[in-house]
Amino acid sequence: MECGFYDFQVQPREVDLTKRATLITLGDHILHTAGEDADRNGFGIRNLHEHNISWVLSRFAIEVDRQPEEYEKYRIQTWVADVSRVMTTRHFILWDLNGHEIGRASSLWAIIDMQSRQALDLRSNVQYTDVIVPLEAPMPRPARIGAIAGTWSEEHTVRYSDIDFNQHANSMKYVEWMTDLLPLEKMTSGRLARIDINYLHETRYGEKLTIAAEDNETCSRFEVRRQDGSAACRAMIQWK
């Protein structure tokens, strides 16, 4: 019944040309923290895979007050907030070394059977009672994002470098494909305030996808579509 704390240092290969950690880097570190903390509590991927079950990220949101700089050390605090039959919530707070909050994140996870890809009852698969921390949520929960038409789009075929140990496209790769569609000025403006991501369907090696985007001063919206037109992932970025 306590939070986990995990230390990071922003490496040169994790910054963009502004020498600040990219959104992808922050997302990777946050998800890494989730994995480590689950592992430490005995329900990490290693344990789950022994039973042919695995974690699936369903929704994810990150708020960014300040993107840490190259070589900056910072700390991610994490805890499990609740668990229901189908979904568990894990929160995060990002702290700099002066003890200031520089961001926060919230994530919703399900457990699937790796063969059938069907969601399983969390409460009968993970011993959660001892790990839930009754702290207040650090931010509004990850939003449900509606369909968009998109004012422009690009095609993308899922490649070797996109897929992870789960044999599907990695969670942060969707965000990489999406943000690569935006003007460079926007990505390097330091105005990133919040991203909300909905993961709706996994995508596999060789799948041909369409990444659609629409964008205005304060908000960018994205949809990754499969060949049958269904959405695999949607996201919304809010700008300061």
Place this chain on the structure above:
Amino acid sequence: MECGFYDFQVQPREVDLTKRATLITLGDHILHTAGEDADRNGFGIRNLHEHNISWVLSRFAIEVDRQPEEYEKYRIQTWVADVSRVMTTRHFILWDLNGHEIGRASSLWAIIDMQSRQALDLRSNVQYTDVIVPLEAPMPRPARIGAIAGTWSEEHTVRYSDIDFNQHANSMKYVEWMTDLLPLEKMTSGRLARIDINYLHETRYGEKLTIAAEDNETCSRFEVRRQDGSAACRAMIQWK
């Protein structure tokens, strides 16, 4: 006059579906080691940038006996072997925790003026005398790679996620574009023996590139071409 040793652990986001560290991961770790060790010896990027000069990777080769597994800890040994007017050689040996060599690497570096992008005399810019370690080279030096026609190719526009703090495409991104052209079976075969890479010209955000490839049982060759037809990068992979 001693080698540096740097410890790594293969993280879940650094493996492919075979749960072994990817070539990109190994290259990232090796280049990270080079950066850390240069930094520790007082001629890292941080020091150089204060004088508006920077390191540029010219040639790089990696030999892989065994790709370390997910969560496996391993160690990279590195040292500076020599320094001439225009180029310095840095070697690496990858060790597993049982003290077995699992790979090695060799790299050639120049120093450029960040404004003019011209190469500078290394000996008048870096105090090297004290750091050269007179150890035998762990492998044949990175090869010069000739032009190829290519039996197939893909277009690629340099994106936000491709560029690093130097404002050009990151060294390992070329390898990512290249290896994404190969059949998945080849990349996951565990037969990777050696890659040699020649960096010939930097590429900038928005540049349209052609990535050409040719491939047989024992050898894959690649060329990244700029719009004027000149080569930005060439590489050759040898397979066991």
